[in-house]
Amino acid sequence: MKRILVALLLLTTLVFALACERRGGSAAGSTSGTIVVGYYGDLTGRTSNFGQSTKNGVLMAADEINKAGGINGRQVQIISEDDEGRPEKAATVATKLIDQDRIVALLGEVASGNSLAAAPKAQAAHIPMISPSSTNPAVTQVGDYIFRVCFIDPFQGEVMAKFAFNTLKAKKAAIMLDFNSPYSRGLTDFFEAAFKKFGGQIVNKQSYTQGDRDYKGQLTAIRSDSPDVIYVPGYYGEVGVIAKQAKQLGINVPLLGGDGWDATQLWDLGGDSLNGDFISNHYSVDDPSPSIQKFVADYKGRYDRVPDALAALGYDAMRVLADSIKRAGTTEGPKLRDAIAQTKNFGGVTGTISIDAQRNAIKPAVVLKLQDRKYIYQETIYPEGMRPNTSSAPSNGSDTSSAATQPASKSANP
Amino acid sequence: MDTFVQQLINGLTIGAIYALIALGYTMVYGILRLINFAHGDIYMVGAFVGYFLAFQLGFASGPTLFGLVIVLIGSMIVSAIVGMAIERFAYRPVRRYARMTTLITAIGVSLLIENLFVARLGAAPRAFPQLLQERSYTLFGNAAISKSQLLIFGVSVLLMLLLQWIIFKTKIGTAMRAVSFNLNSAKLMGINTDAIISFTFALGSALAAAGGVLTAQYNPQIDPLMGIITGLKAFVAAVLGGIGNIPGAVLGGLLIGIAETFVVGYGQNVGVPTTFRDAVAFAILILVLLFRPTGLLGATVQEKV
Numbered sequence: 187m188k189r190i191l192v193a194l195l196l197l198t199t200l201v202f203a204l205a206c207e208r209r210g211g212s213a214a215g216s217t218s219g220t221i222v223v224g225y226y227g228d229l230t231g232r233t234s235n236f237g238q239s240t241k242n243g244v245l246m247a248a249d250e251i252n253k254a255g256g257i258n259g260r261q262v263q264i265i266s267e268d269d270e271g272r273p274e275k276a277a278t279v280a281t282k283l284i285d286q287d288r289i290v291a292l293l294g295e296v297a298s299g300n301s302l303a304a305a306p307k308a309q310a311a312h313i314p315m316i317s318p319s320s321t322n323p324a325v326t327q328v329g330d331y332i333f334r335v336c337f338i339d340p341f342q343g344e345v346m347a348k349f350a351f352n353t354l355k356a357k358k359a360a361i362m363l364d365f366n367s368p369y370s371r372g373l374t375d376f377f378e379a380a381f382k383k384f385g386g387q388i389v390n391k392q393s394y395t396q397g398d399r400d401y402k403g404q405l406t407a408i409r410s411d412s413p414d415v416i417y418v419p420g421y422y423g424e425v426g427v428i429a430k431q432a433k434q435l436g437i438n439v440p441l442l443g444g445d446g447w448d449a450t451q452l453w454d455l456g457g458d459s460l461n462g463d464f465i466s467n468h469y470s471v472d473d474p475s476p477s478i479q480k481f482v483a484d485y486k487g488r489y490d491r492v493p494d495a496l497a498a499l500g501y502d503a504m505r506v507l508a509d510s511i512k513r514a515g516t517t518e519g520p521k522l523r524d525a526i527a528q529t530k531n532f533g534g535v536t537g538t539i540s541i542d543a544q545r546n547a548i549k550p551a552v553v554l555k556l557q558d559r560k561y562i563y564q565e566t567i568y569p570e571g572m573r574p575n576t577s578s579a580p581s582n583g584s585d586t587s588s589a590a591t592q593p594a595s596k597s598a599n600p
Numbered sequence: 601m602d603t604f605v606q607q608l609i610n611g612l613t614i615g616a617i618y619a620l621i622a623l624g625y626t627m628v629y630g631i632l633r634l635i636n637f638a639h640g641d642i643y644m645v646g647a648f649v650g651y652f653l654a655f656q657l658g659f660a661s662g663p664t665l666f667g668l669v670i671v672l673i674g675s676m677i678v679s680a681i682v683g684m685a686i687e688r689f690a691y692r693p694v695r696r697y698a699r700m701t702t703l704i705t706a707i708g709v710s711l712l713i714e715n716l717f718v719a720r721l722g723a724a725p726r727a728f729p730q731l732l733q734e735r736s737y738t739l740f741g742n743a744a745i746s747k748s749q750l751l752i753f754g755v756s757v758l759l760m761l762l763l764q765w766i767i768f769k770t771k772i773g774t775a776m777r778a779v780s781f782n783l784n785s786a787k788l789m790g791i792n793t794d795a796i797i798s799f800t801f802a803l804g805s806a807l808a809a810a811g812g813v814l815t816a817q818y819n820p821q822i823d824p825l826m827g828i829i830t831g832l833k834a835f836v837a838a839v840l841g842g843i844g845n846i847p848g849a850v851l852g853g854l855l856i857g858i859a860e861t862f863v864v865g866y867g868q869n870v871g872v873p874t875t876f877r878d879a880v881a882f883a884i885l886i887l888v889l890l891f892r893p894t895g896l897l898g899a900t901v902q903e904k905v
Binding site (some may be wrong): 230231234235270340365366391393394397398400402403406407408409423424426427430433434435436451454455457480553561571 | 611
């Protein structure tokens with residue numbers, strides 16, 4: 187009896203394996219048939235707001251492409267996998283997508299730590315991977331098949347340092363970082379370097395780890411050095427609680443953050459404590475430019491919520507990929523890779539996307555103020571050498587001076 | 601000075617939560633000589649029951665004192681029932697076997713609860729609704745104490761006094777002490793030991809659930825795995841105070857809370873990174889087991905519940 191059971195089990199495993207093999211086989215590396223694209227992200231874990239928003243953006247872009255007749259007449263199919271926000275799981279699902287589903291390209295992740303875990307799999311298989319929103323520089327350094335459509339942390343860290351020093355007139359900053367996250371550590375280093383370069387001073391630096399329950403110990407230590415601003419480059423789950431506990435301790439200076447704050451759950455956790463804080467982000471939903479407003483309206487109609495930056499970047503990543511497949515005329519790895527690398531002045535929702543030699547996108551960043559569950563546009567900061575472009579860059583009204591910093595409204599709460 | 605006082609307040613706040621949970625470990629150990637490893641998960645269950653009660657009963661929309669009291673008591677009752685059910689269906693059937701069997705069962709129950717919650721609700725943290733209008737009171741200088749901290753102190757002290765009263769002034773408390781002294785003799789004296797054990801689990805679970813709801817007011821992020829580390833630290837607290845000893849559990853909890861906060865607050869000055877906060881509890885556990893296995897109060901006190 188036992189032997190029969192074992193035999194049956196082996197047989198089912200074999201059938202399964204064969205079935206999987208056949209399913210993917212037809213689509214690989216050809217110029218006709220359905221284009222299978224893999225998406226992986228955190229759909230159920232600690233940063234699930236990120237993964238779900240990005241997936242929404244990717245799916246919306248794919249549907250729009252299919253409705254418009256597909257790419258060179260071929261339909262796009264997205265196969266989505268959940269990595270639960272864990273690096274080891276990200277590597278596993280990336281392997282599954284590449285080996286079993288025979289995807290032609292990989293989209294994901296948001297958190298840099300997870301992208302860093304999956305990228306070597308894509309690189310080894312010569313499958314192009316586009317990260318919508320991993321900002322740590324190391325991600326695209328994994329290899330020449332790894333791209334991103336967002337700015338990188340040396341720029342993002344500098345943006346906040348510049349805003350804190352120039353606009354908020356802060357001289358003393360404290361930092362509270364997520365010790366185990368490459369994203370948070372990277373931003374900390376770049377913020378610190380830039381803030382010191384401008385002439386500011388870092389008075390205290392504390393760390394926490396994801397899943398900590400209490401942050402008052404660190405915040406009390408920070409409070410004793412009375413900084414003008416506190417930089418918290420973490421993810422929304424912890425940041426919401428940190429903001430709340432900071433207010434409980436009577437800390438009333440603004441907290442500054444990055445794109446890792448942008449999630450609806452941030453407000454459920456932090457509530458009113460977040461009012462008056464500032465973040466750097468990829469785009470602003472208040473931007474009046476028609477392409478952004480159309481995207482916001484379409485997204486609202488489809489998902490009944492305001493798209494955050496991660497949804498917009500997911501949307502852009504899928505569209506950059508589609509544009510590249512169209513130009514390459516094929517989904518073969520090396521040719522598609524070259525086409526993505528040649529992306530120039532692609533009109534995305536999050537700004538004009540040009541891929542540079544390091545496979546990063548060169549884009550401006552916006553600074554947003556948090557107030558009553560809303561992100562209020564403050565200013566756009568451009569990377570060095572990039573001129574504000576009135577037609578495509580986000581601008582607020584007529585104020586388009588040629589300076590690198592473009593203030594839209596003076597901060598009320600320095 | 602005010603920084604020191606502030607860190608002390610911070611430490612006592614989380615220490616009070618550890619103490620509430622440690623009481624459950626120590627009571628069950630006192631009676632059954634069992635480390636109930638599922639106890640940390642009851643703390644998580646308490647927080648989640650509170651979360652769903654708040655939404656179901658419509659208290660999530662705005663902070664009210666009435667809502668807070670109802671959610672707190674409701675969560676304690678439901679969790680007490682869960683605790684009794686765990687005892688009835690998981691521990692009682694294996695109670696007559698070797699103690700190792702029960703211990704492994706406890707670990708199994710813990711994993712079962714955690715993964716059931718992950719499977720049903722997902723691992724993503726949820727935001728516990730605010731049931732208390734938050735406010736901070738300045739004591740002196742910069743030292744501030746928030747309403748949620750006062751709530752944690754107040755409710756913990758109240759519950760601990762209540763527990764003391766139950767154990768020393770009521771008939772069922774006397775029975776508990778008798779069972780902890782010797783289970784078989786107590787049975788011979790006509791005490792319904794099964795009922796007493798059940799009651800002990802109910803008490804411990806209700807305290808842990810209170811800890812869950814109270815922490816959620818202080819830190820609104822709740823997730824199905826939140827009970828693991830907190831539960832382990834509370835266990836260390838029970839061992840530090842002397843497992844089986846009730847005042848010891850409270851003392852141990854407060855000490856662990858303060859030690860942890862001081863590592864975060866002052867560790868950097870002497871080269872200990874803040875990420876060692878979780879390690880400090882286990883370092884204490886090793887030291888206690890090496891130098892004073894009976895715990896701080898364990899050797900001298902006779903009554904064990």
